[in-house]
Amino acid sequence: MTFTARPARLSTTAADFEAQFAARLHWSAETDGAIEERVAGILNDVKTRGDAAVLEYTARFDGLDVASLGQLELTQTELKAAFDGLPDAQRDALQAAARRVRSYHEAQKKAGGESWSYRDEDGTLLGQKVTPLDRVGIYVPGGKAAYPSSVLMNAIPAHVAGVAEIIMVVPTPRGEKNPLVLAAAYVAGVSRAFTIGGAQAVAALAYGTATVPKVDKITGPGNAYVASAKKRVFGTVGIDMIAGPSEILVLADGSTPADWVAMDLFSQAEHDELAQSILLCPDAAYIDAVQAAIDRLLPTMPRAAIIAKSLSDRGALIHTRSMEEACAISNRIAPEHLEVSSSEPHRWEPLLKHAGAIFLGAYTSESLGDYCAGPNHVLPTSGTARFSSPLGVYDFQKRSSLIEVSQAGAQSLGLIAAEMAYGEGLQAHARAAEMRLNEVPPMRSTP
Structure with missing residues (x-):
């Protein structure tokens, strides 16, 4: 033709x-209304029934009919075997790509991913504490095509950021496992991997089941069902973007x-x-x-x-x-x-x-x-580059403000805070600040 x-x-x-x-x-x-409705049903079902629901949807959509969800978890031994079984040229290319992606994201972390603090003239400490997320889930597309590169681009920056546990989900319709995807998971340091996909995999990661642990954030591309599911679970977990x-x-x-x-x-x-x-x-x-x-x-x-x-x-x-x-x-x-x-x-x-x-x-x-x-290939689409950035180390970290006010600092800051709190009608806020003053004023009434 x-x-x-x-x-x-x-x-x-x-x-x-x-x-x-x-x-x-x-x-x-905008996602098709029928897709939204089906995704909502899948998410609610997985949230309610956990493993059993994931098993049913995996059997229906991927043709994998197994007795327990544990049978769909890929062991580290299986990932390493996939890596060892690759042709030399593929194995070398995978490792070379992983080294470059890791090197880039390590440089990214050094440039702006560290904690910092300073003390002002009265001894008050102000700063920021940067810590990695505890556990993240990465979605790797499967089915029409396999994307080992997506494994590297999602897992390696998470690993560089210091994430302790990386959970990968990848659909394997009819049980067809791509050796390059499994080998990439081994090279990138994926902690656990499950051969599940679709909205049910997103739900399992977001809510947790008896077998699949609940994560703090889900990253990685997918079809319309995956995108809709990620949008719906945002708030329960973090997500990277809707691609x-x-x-x-x-x-x-x-x-x-x-x-x-x-x-x-x-x-x-x-x-x-x-x-x-x-x-x-x-x-x-x-x-x-x-x-x-x-x-x-x-x-x-x-x-x-x-x-x-x-x-x-x-x-x-x-x-x-x-x-x-x-x-x-x-x-x-x-x-x-x-x-x-x-x-x-x-x-x-x-x-x-x-x-x-x-x-x-x-x-x-x-x-x-x-x-x-080296730079990440998970990028903003549909004009969202006007306000969004590529996936990076910063997506797998969070920042906590550090504040340690000295006794001297409490005298000046306390007056400012109390004045503003009384103006907002929040007396307890004002009194909490005033109690730290050397001379505690009487409580004022507020409008």
């Missing part, structure tokens, strides 16, 4: 550009081989039909060359059908007036992955404010960031 991919051809000089641009970008993060379809935006000045850029657009389009790939370029002839490369290379892709639909439905090749205008449009989009495919990437980088990750220069393909460059 022959597939064709026709991304929308837009130009910023066209009178209807804004309308066409908005229509191409639109994607609703939408994958995105790539390429800013090109025409200096990179067109085939390279076409393949970079493919690299996100092949994830699923809702993924979005956009090119912004001031050179119309270069855009023509990229479209020609798309036409030539698409038939060579095993996932050609998915790529074709993604590019035709959500892709765009946009002709801009200049690279400056391209940067401004990029900031409006706030993409998950942003490639600056230019001979002068550092000229344009200062103009870019909003992106999950910025890839500078023609040799920096987005796929390197997905697997082994």
Whole structure:
């Protein structure tokens, strides 16, 4: 079967550009009502019945019919065996990627993940205590594809942060276990792993069952059911983000081989039909060359059908007036992955404010960031890079304020606090501060 991919051809000089641009970008993060209803039922069932409910849903959705949930836990021996059984090239690549991811996140921790304190002139100590979460759950997608890279990107920063226990869940439909995923869990230091997935796995992690321990935070991508479940359990546990379809935006000045850029657009389009790939370029002839490369290379892709639909439905090749205008449009989009495919990437980088990750220069393909460059590949999508950040060590730590007020400090701070507390009508707050004063004033009435 022959597939064709026709991304929308837009130009910023066209009178209807804004309308066409908005229509191409639109994607609703709202989950289908039927999914929400089913997820709510699953979560409540797991919360009420624990292991028994997880077993029923795992049998129904993944075709794994076992007597106890313990049979779906992967032992450390099994994880190590998967690692030992990999071909040498895969094992070496996995370890090399893990080393780079760990090195990056260790540097991240040193840069801003430490506790600190100081004393002011009256001896009062003020500061911040940074501590790791006790236990986190990581969701690793399974089914259509396996993602060992997701294991590294979620587990390693948690490990670097000092999390004591990392619980992994991964669906294995019909019992098909991916050796690379299991080996990645071994390399990344996962504490316990269960072959369960979907909303029932999120519920088990959030509420705890007789077999699956309750965690403090859940991270990792998943399908619409997983996203809906994470949204619903937020508050009971922390979550990283609600991820939408994958995105790539390429800013090109025409200096990179067109085939390279076409393949970079493919690299996100092949994830699923809702993924979005956009090119912004001031050179119309270069855009023509990229479209020609798309036409030539698409038939060579095993996932050609998915790529074709993604590019035709959500892709765009946009002709801009200049690279400056391209940067401004990029900031409006706030993409998950942003490639600056230019001979002068550092000229344009200062103009870019909003992106999950910025890839500078023609040799920096987005796929390197997905697997082994070092920075995290769990990134904000759907424009949320305007206010969100990549997953990192800081997501697996929490901060406690430290306050130790000296006797001298209590004299000045007590007067301030009491005055404000009386103004708010909270007499007990005011008296608690006044009792520390050397001369305790009589209690005042408040309005």
